[in-house]
Amino acid sequence: MTRHAQSERRLLADELERLGPDAPTINEGWQAKELAAHLVLRETRPDLIAGAFVPLLSGRLDRAMAQTASGDWRTLVQKVRSGPPSWNPMSFAAVDEKANLTEFFVHLEDLRRAQPDWQPRDLPGDKEEALWGQLKAAGRLVLRKAPTGVVLVADGLGRHAAKGPGERGTVVLRGEVGELVMAVFGRERVADVVIEGDPVDVAAFRSADLGG
Template sequence: MTRHAQSERLRLCDDLDRLGPDEPTLCEGWRTRDLAAHLVIRERRPDLVVGGFVPFLAGRVAREQGAIAHGDYAALVDTVRRGAPAWNPMSRPKVDELANLVEFFVHHEDVRRAQPDWQPRELPAALQGKLWASLKRTARLTFRKSATGIVLIGEGHGRYAAKLPDHHGTVVLRGTPAELVLYAYGRKAVARVGLGGDADDIAALQEADLGLG
């Protein structure tokens, strides 16, 4: 089995090593060190992952993430590179692929596309297919706050009706699966997608808070 999630993890870590700890990312308020700390917490600190959903624990989570982020940067990136520990189900290849492909693809692009000289990558067809399958599984959740209907057209992969219209009509999003994933997870400013529909409907979608949060 080709492990696309693992490949994205390793490429992200290579970029984190190359750029250093203080480069910008597309995640508001996060430098490269903060993004790396987030990934370590996600796989190795379930207490802090749970705390992230409890408002009164937000301060503790922020302090712990800050402490991790400002530790030894090379060791931090190496911890991300090694992946989840054996006790975490995400250490198993099939679970890793299911749970981490979009996570590491999006965060890799968060680092890449925050740099002034970024260019879109030519991704393998198999990876585009996996991203399309992942997008279809999550699109109704990531687009749930949109007031418009959503139809996704993945170039070379078909179409998917992600949401029925609410207060507005339907907007058609067209692009490669990779670019559609980035748009669906809130990276609208850098996602190279085409938007079709009424201007007011497109404006409403552009203002919507997308993603899993």
């Protein structure tokens, strides 16, 4: 099988190595070292990741993040590059592809798009198709906080009703699939997408905290 997640991992590790630990990201409060620490803990300390969702456990995660981010930079980047330990199911190719393709794509763009000289990537067609498949599968969950219905239209790939109408009407997001991924995962401000719909609904969608 094609390992798109692995290619995104390598590209991200290369970019981390090139830019250094203090490079900005588009994630508030995170430099490159915090981004790398997040990825390493996600694969090596799943017991801590609950702290991202459970306030009572957030202190443990914050301390681990700070400790990991302050370690040797070359070692940290190598851990990102080398991937999860053998006991982690994500070390298996099929699980890795499902769990990590979108994760690493989004975080690579988090880093790239914070740099003043960044340029859009021309993604291979098979990677676009893989991202589109994952976006369609995850869209309903990721968009659960959206106050509107959401229809995604990916250039050259098709149309998908990701979420039915909520408190308001439905908006349509159009763009290349990578841009749709960024918008759906809470990065609409740096995503090149067109959002169509009633202006009130569009404003409501844009103001929602989608997270991701």
